[in-house]
Amino acid sequence: MPLTLSPHTSSCRCVAITGQEAILRCDDKPLTFADIEQLKCLSDSSLLFEERQNNLCALGLPPTEKLPDQYHSIPLRTYFATYGEELSLPHFRAKALYEWLNRTRFCTKCGTRLEPGAIEEETSLVCPECHNIFFPRIEPCIIVLVNRGDEILLALHRQRTTQYYSCLAGFMEAGESAEQAVRREIMEETGISVKNIRYFGSQSWPFPSQLMLGFTAEYESGEIHIQESELQRAAWFPRNNCPATPPKGSIAYRLIHGE
Ligand SMILES: [Zn+2]
Missing domain, CATH: 2.20.70 (Ubiquitin Ligase Nedd4; Chain: W;)
Structure with a gap:
């Protein structure tokens, strides 16, 4: 790895990604080795790897402007939202390994x-x-939905290009537990202290290498004072009347909308 294709891998699941998108065949059939070999030639910096233990043959390409006519691509986030966690795993692993090998x-x-x-x-x-x-x-991050009665705490993040309000999130620091990271991030970014921290679920987020650990927490005390280097705005919103939030396919959506 990167490895050349060989006949013994003929039963492997073949997947390909380009940038942050999954490459699919226009006829909706699964990719074959022939597809992988053709796509591999689109870039000198393609990375091909094979994992027999995971029955996976994956090709990673840098962002590609033009694919051959028989292929199209969709954002990995959309793929995840459409096909679910189980079917998205090979593509997410391909993306994670591509990023890792590339770095x-x-x-x-x-x-x-x-x-x-x-x-x-x-x-x-x-x-x-x-x-x-x-x-x-893998870089673990925490993402937290803070509840205060019927309200939830959402923030407009400074680093992102989208205008979605989302949960508070951040990278875990070396040496701290996930719960400590939750308390620290919420305090640093909004000045709010929280209690009753509960694990919600997790999601691989290989953009480039995060593992999102989702939590819920309850408001304990404090007024909102945002960390301006991180946030544009943070506010309490009624749970049933939120502003625009991240689309389906992210753990933030599941936390906010409870599904
Ligand atoms: Zn060495």
Whole structure:
């Protein structure tokens, strides 16, 4: 990995992604090896990997402007919202591995170029000099819906290009628990303290490598004072009368709309 295609992989599920989109055939049939071989030639920086343990053969391409006529692409978020978590897993894994491989070329200890790991059932890269092993990177984030009676706390984030109000979220810091991250993020970004933190569910979010850990929490005390470097606005909204929120396919949608 990256590996060339070989006949023993003929039963593998073939998937391809380009940028943040899944590549599909216009006739709705599953991708075949022939498709993968054709698509691979669209870019010199395509990455192809094969995981026998996951029965997966995946191709990752950088954002591509023009696909051959027999293919089209849809955003991975839309694919997830349409087909659900189970069917989206190969595409999300393809995206996560593409991002990881694209960013992991050299040993972080000695600087030697990495090679595919030796253990077939394990997706890894290894340093031939110091034998450090590198596994696909996952960065845990917390995302929280704060309730106050019939109201929920939503925020307009500064870093995002969309104008959706969403739950508060942030990366976990080294050394803290998820619950500590929840309390810290809410306090840092809005000045609100929370109680009764409850795990809600999780979602892989490989844009590029997040694992979103969803929580609900109850308002305890404090007035809203936003952290202006992170947020444009934060406010309490009636649960049944929210502003525009993230579309289906995100854990934020499930938290806000309860489905
Ligand atoms: Zn090394």
